[in-house]
Amino acid sequence: MDDTSISGARVARELDTLVRLHGKPACIVSDNGTEFTSRAILEWAGKNRVEWHYIDPGADSDDPGRLFQSDPGHHSDLIPAGQKPDRFA
Numbered sequence: 446m447d448d449t450s451i452s453g454a455r456v457a458r459e460l461d462t463l464v465r466l467h468g469k470p471a472c473i474v475s476d477n478g479t480e481f482t483s484r485a486i487l488e489w490a491g492k493n494r495v496e497w498h499y500i501d502p503g504a505d506s507d508d509p510g511r512l513f514q515s516d517p518g519h520h521s522d523l524i525p526a527g528q529k530p531d532r533f534a
Contacts, residue, residue: 454485457488460489464493472498474498474499474500477500481497
């Protein structure tokens with residue numbers, strides 16, 4: 446069986462790349478997986494002044510996949526710095 450886990454440090458490196466390519470997001474919404482609750486991610490979010498919101502486990506209305514399915518042609522996961530998604534405003 447393949448190991449499909451990813452470390453918080455790896456996520457932080459990937460986020461650095463995305464920020465260089467697309468700019469810094471105002472907010473990131475994720476589940477409570479260990480890669481998103483790690484010290485590396487908490488430090489990355491603080492250093493980059495990016496708000497991080499965690500969905501409530503099992504709450505369909507907080508499922509980012511469901512939120513983005515409402516408009517599949519629009520990448521609402523990339524929100525410019527200085528703006529908040531409507532649901533966190």
